[in-house]
Amino acid sequence: MQLLSIxxxxxxxxxxxxxxxxxxxxxxxxxDKATARTLIRNTFPYFYLYVIINSALxxxxxxxxxxxxxxxxxxxxxxxxPNRQVLMPAINNASDSGDKxxxxxxxxxxxxxxLVHIVxxxxxxxxxx
Numbered sequence: 001m002q003l004l005s006i007x008x009x010x011x012x013x014x015x016x017x018x019x020x021x022x023x024x025x026x027x028x029x030x031x032d033k034a035t036a037r038t039l040i041r042n043t044f045p046y047f048y049l050y051v052i053i054n055s056a057l058x059x060x061x062x063x064x065x066x067x068x069x070x071x072x073x074x075x076x077x078x079x080x081x082p083n084r085q086v087l088m089p090a091i092n093n094a095s096d097s098g099d100k101x102x103x104x105x106x107x108x109x110x111x112x113x114x115l116v117h118i119v120x121x122x123x124x125x126x127x128x129x
Contacts, residue, residue, distance in 0.1 A: 079117070
């Protein structure tokens with residue numbers, strides 16, 4: 001159980017770091033703007049789904065190992081759902097309507113939430129190791 005907990009949280013941590021630090025940047029660097037936008041818009045729902053499923057499974061396995069780790073993963077899972085279902089569509093709507101101020105605030109909030117999730121996954125790993 002402990003090994004599975006560690007692997008799930010490490011996978012979550014690494015996946016979030018990789019996606020947050022390089023996917024968007026590389027997409028806009030290597031692809032034309034329209035293609036990069038389409039790719040990112042089509043990929044983010046899957047990223048959030050990955051975070052939801054992985055953190056939920058991690059919470060279940062952590063339940064048997066460490067209560068704090070379980071709660072931290074449950075927080076990541078629970079806060080990713082509105083990020084995917086509410087915040088992401090709002091960001092897209094702001095972008096589509098050309099509302100740069102709203103887009104900037106919402107995108108900044110999304111980035112902050114993802115950074116908090118990465119920190120929580122790192123803290124969780126500390127509790128498990």
